[in-house]
Amino acid sequence: MYQNEIIVDGLQYCHWDRAYFESLQKSGVTAVHATLVYHENARETLTRFAEWNLLFERNADLIMPVMSMEDIRSAKQCGKVGIFFGAQNCSPIDDEIGLVEVMRKQGLLIMQLTYNNQSLLAAGCYEQEDAGITRFGKQVIEEMNRVGMVIDMSHSAERSTLETIELSARPICISHANPSNVHSALRNKSPEVIRALTARGGLLGFSLYPFHLPDGSKCSxxxxxQMIAETADEVxxxxxxxxxxxxxxxxxxxxDWMRNGRWSKSLDYGEGSASNAGWPAALPWFPDSSGMKNIYKGLRDIGFNEAETTAVMGGNWLNFLDAGLRPAL
Amino acid sequence: MYQNEIIVDGLQYCHWDRAYFESLQKSGVTAVHATLVYHENARETLTRFAEWNLLFERNADLIMPVMSMEDIRSAKQCGKVGIFFGAQNCSPIDDEIGLVEVMRKQGLLIMQLTYNNQSLLAAGCYEQEDAGITRFGKQVIEEMNRVGMVIDMSHSAERSTLETIELSARPICISHANPSNVHSALRNKSPEVIRALTARGGLLGFSLYPFHLPDGSKCSxxxxxQMIAETADEVxxxxxxxxxxxxxxxxxxxxDWMRNGRWSKSLDYGEGSASNAGWPAALPWFPDSSGMKNIYKGLRDIGFNEAETTAVMGGNWLNFLDAGLRPAL
Known part of the structure; x- marks a missing residue:
């Protein structure tokens, strides 16, 4: 059945080139939420868009841009991989409320309010103090709601996340993180956050980044x-x-750019450490996008029926984004 | 008949506020090519777009953005004024070829290659030397052709303009200038330019800026x-x-910003002079957009039939842009 279903990976940041697009297409993934920027400001974000435009032009047989969920259905029909963009930080809007709409029109469909650190909008998950959503942050949440840009709190701190869930008139997402009661990590999310998120119609994307998993790269x-099944039972x-x-x-x-941007003179190791500063080893059953098939099978094996499995593998992203991307009336 | 026709003003740069939009709507003009920027760079251009987004949001009963000529027909149907954007200089793309597509997607439908001075692309009409289209300029012309961004050479120098007409795979426009044999001015266009422009399917928009007219503000x-009629006979x-x-x-x-941007410490007076540094007095029969009705009547009086008159008043812009804005295949 895998061939007929829409499969969505809700976060990737690979080295985007033709070889990778070929492997993506072969993997059977229908659409990918691609990170456009980490810390790039508004001007630099334009260059990232320009680079992607060239990739779309030169690889038009393999990939296509996604501005709405209709485009994902089109991608499925013509056998291409749909790419939709998100920012892992709010840097693309600088300090300017009007850039939310500008960036949305350019194709930024999803934006995190903060990446690990305090931003102009909210606190990141590595800050010791979390003072919640700022004055500018409240304006940006309202504006994102208005234009249909999806709020993502994957790298945000607890209080800021709970406040955003409450403040946002639309459901928000945590595109890539796991429950902290399965693996304790600053980047994972508490039961309270996951309950509040889902109670308001939000979406949780389970992460395969080894630092987010019990036993790291050895997680089976x-x-x-099992982690997904338990969370499904709860929410x-x-x-x-x-x-x-x-x-x-x-x-x-x-x-280094992801972890340090331009904010630190000394190296910050993020979820790693000085003695473990590199990329973690990949999960053997998720070496690349082809691993999505293993997850599909694993979910079936653990007891999800076919409809539930296809929902987790793509249908839920599709429904969530379909509603989240429509401009408010 | 004026009420039923699509009327297009191919260049305005007014102080855009609700009062002006009300007067525009009342004037019967269907759509306006609005100058978005003069010398603003890429980052600053985003702020201009953001400011316009707010104008669209707050004056949605009066104006609407135009991304294709279909939108102009929609504007006519619902009695709003369609606004489409152009840049009077190539500053919005900085020095980056990829920004042509980025700006086009954001809604920049028309771009001049230069404004009075030498730019990275071409020579302006006030330069003493005109070395023609630069290396970057050739790339940008090709890219504008590809994405369907219309080339405008209103403020460009003679050789650069002729080369662009030749280099461009699509017809270009001179959105606002007059024949120099009717009124000699550096900003007006030679018979050779007008012949080459129109022979390749290009469009000339006649200007009502007094400095471009014989007798200035006293031009009847x-x-x-008569100037339009003579040009029609020729081309x-x-x-x-x-x-x-x-x-x-x-x-x-x-x-001052139009004339001086950031390039001059001493004041440049453009088409004016130190003793005549201000705005020229308006033509009595064209005090604002309502004057379009006078031109309609004047063209009929001088012998244009109804079809010809409505073509000059809007239909020609519509046809030209309809073709010019479509992406190349």
Missing amino acids: LETFC GVEHLAIGSDLCLNQPQSVL | LETFC GVEHLAIGSDLCLNQPQSVL
Whole structure:
């Protein structure tokens, strides 16, 4: 059945080139939420869009841009991989409320309010203090709601996340993180956050980044699927999806950019450490996007029926984004 | 008949506010080519788009954005004024080829390659030397052709303009200028340019800026219409239109920005002079957009039939842009 279903990976940041697009197409994934920027400001974000436009032009037989969920259905029909963009930080809007709509029109469909650190909008998950949503943050949440840009709190701190769930008139997502009661990590989310998120119609994408998993790179497929099954029992399978956080073929310099941006003179190791500064080893059952098939099978094996499995593998992202991307009336 | 026709003003840069939009709507003009920027760079251009988004949001009963000529027909149907954007200089793309597509997607439908001065692409009409189209300029012309962004050479120098007409795979426009044999001015266009422009399917928008007219602010409606009639005899009425260059309610600071940008420490007076540094007095028969009705009548009086008149007043812009804005296959 895998061939007929829409499969969505809710977060990747790979080295985007033709070879990778070919492997993506072969993997059977229908659409990918691609990270456009980490810390790039408004001007730099335009260059990222320009680079992607060239990729679309030169690989038009393999990939296509996604501006609405209709485009994902089109991608499925013509056998291409749909790419939709998100920012992992709010840097693309600088300090300007009007850039939310500008970036949305350019194709930024999803934006995190903060990436690990305090931003102009909210606190990140690595800050010691979390003072919640800022004055500008409240304006931006309202504006994102208005224009139909999806709020993502994957890298945000607890209080900021809970406040955003409450403040946002639309459901929000946590595109790539896991429950902290399965694996304790600053990047994972508490039961309270996951309950509040899903109670308001939000979506949780389960992450395959080893630092987010029990036993890291040795986490078994069964443990991963068990985590989804337990969360489904608690909050309902319709709120659950995949956001693999796959970062393939990226050099150390990209990891340094993700973790350090321009904000630190000394190296920050993010979820790693000085003695473990590199990329974690991949999960053997998720070496690349082809691993989505293993997850599909793993979910079936652990007891999800076919409808539930296809919902987690793509249908839930589709429904969530379909509503989330429509401009408010 | 004026009420039923689509009327297009091919260039305005007024102080855009609700009062002005009300007067525009009342004037019967269907759509306006609004100058978005003069010298603003890529980042600053985003702020101009953001400011316009707010104007669209707050004046949605009066105006609507135009991304294709279908939108102009919609504007006509619902009695709103359609606004489509152009840049008077190539500053929105900085030095980056990929920004042509980025700006086009954001809604920049028309771009001049230069404004009076040498740019990275071409020479402006006030330069003493005109070395023609630069290396970057050739790339940008090709890219504008590809994405369907219309080339405008209103403020460009002779050789650069002729080369662009030749290099461009699509017809280009001179949105607001007059024949230099009717009124000699650096901003007006030679018979050779007008012949080459129209022979390749290009469009000339006649300007109502007094500095472009014989007798300046005292130019009569009949003289203006006579100029159009003579040009129609030479190159065909289907290539002729109106680009009023109307700049209403703008302070001197805006005139200074137009003329000086950031390039000059001493004041440049453009088409004016130290003793005549301000805005020229308006033509009595074209005090604002309502004057389009006078031109309609003047063209009929001078002998254009109804079809020819409505073509000049809007239909020619519509046809030209309809083809020019479609992406190349």
